[in-house]
Amino acid sequence: xxxxxxxxxxxxxxxFKSGGHHGxxxxxxxxxxxxxMMAFFMLLWLMGSTTKEQKAAxxxxxxxxxxxxxxxxxxxxxxxxxxxxxxSIIAFEGAVDMAPESSPSExxxxxxxxxxxxxQDQERLESLKELLEEALEQSExxxxxxxxxxxxxxxxxxxxxxxxxxxxxxxDSGSAQLKSYTDDILKELGTxxxxxxxxxxxxxxxxxxxxxxxxxxxxxxSTERANTARRALVAGGMQAEKVGRVVGFADxxxxxxxxxxxxxxxxxxxxxxxxxxxxxxHQETTTxxxxxxxxxx
Numbered sequence: 083x084x085x086x087x088x089x090x091x092x093x094x095x096x097x098f099k100s101g102g103h104h105g106x107x108x109x110x111x112x113x114x115x116x117x118x119m120m121a122f123f124m125l126l127w128l129m130g131s132t133t134k135e136q137k138a139a140x141x142x143x144x145x146x147x148x149x150x151x152x153x154x155x156x157x158x159x160x161x162x163x164x165x166x167x168x169x170s171i172i173a174f175e176g177a178v179d180m181a182p183e184s185s186p187s188e189x190x191x192x193x194x195x196x197x198x199x200x201x202q203d204q205e206r207l208e209s210l211k212e213l214l215e216e217a218l219e220q221s222e223x224x225x226x227x228x229x230x231x232x233x234x235x236x237x238x239x240x241x242x243x244x245x246x247x248x249x250x251x252x253x254d255s256g257s258a259q260l261k262s263y264t265d266d267i268l269k270e271l272g273t274x275x276x277x278x279x280x281x282x283x284x285x286x287x288x289x290x291x292x293x294x295x296x297x298x299x300x301x302x303x304s305t306e307r308a309n310t311a312r313r314a315l316v317a318g319g320m321q322a323e324k325v326g327r328v329v330g331f332a333d334x335x336x337x338x339x340x341x342x343x344x345x346x347x348x349x350x351x352x353x354x355x356x357x358x359x360x361x362x363x364h365q366e367t368t369t370x371x372x373x374x375x376x377x378x379x
Contacts, residue, residue, distance in 0.1 A: 210275070223267060223270050230246070269318030282326060282355060284325065285351045286307040286311070290343050326355060
């Protein structure tokens with residue numbers, strides 16, 4: 083059978099139609115754009131609310147950032163909040179201070195550390211007291227004078243008092259010259275005191291009897307005796323840096339208030355200071371320096 087060549091071929095086209103929506107990718111892109119614009123306008127608002135000094139401090143911070151958040155290792159010329167000199171970089175009305183605050187746990191930890199340090203300090207002073215009391219019973223230098231060595235724990239620390247006794251004075255009459263045995267006592271005390279890191283306070287005291295010299299009172303005498311005791315302690319091996327204060331009280335703080343002329347009122351008091359007393363004396367010294375030293379124009 084012959085093939086009919088006059089018939090046209092039949093072509094079948096398949097048309098694939100897409101769905102009726104465009105997907106959700108545009109929503110993600112628009113959200114990113116909106117976030118970026120919000121951040122941009124927030125940056126403009128922040129920059130518009132800062133002063134020139136604060137902008138300079140921010141620039142300094144980014145040029146020389148610190149290892150600690152919000153603190154520049156190179157101080158800026160401006161001072162105060164928002165200048166790079168405080169934890170809060172920018173300070174403006176109505177904003178929340180972003181400076182790090184100590185949590186209650188951190189405060190409790192700090193208190194616990196301070197309590198442990200105070201307890202350790204007290205234990206150290208108690209041990210020194212036992213050492214001194216043991217030396218009073220065994221040391222050939224101290225045994226003859228143990229009635230004149232008074233040792234006790236007070237609020238300021240460990241107090242060691244060397245008092246005069248009738249017919250047995252520590253110093254020559256009306257003088258800051260040490261008796262030979264007093265010098266030996268102080269040198270041995272210096273060796274034992276040097277075993278603890280605590281600093282000491284030395285005070286001199288006299289009785290109420292006025293001195294014959296009109297230009298030399300009990301104030302000068304008590305101060306010079308305290309300083310003489312300091313030199314003997316250092317000569318005995320105590321570090322000179324351990325001395326925090328040397329003062330004379332004359333007869334204003336008698337040991338026996340009922341008998342102001344009693345020999346026991348003539349004494350040298352050495353206090354091995356606890357941390358609290360040492361810090362108070364340091365603060366007092368700093369305040370005096372600020373009052374005495376002239377301020378720069």
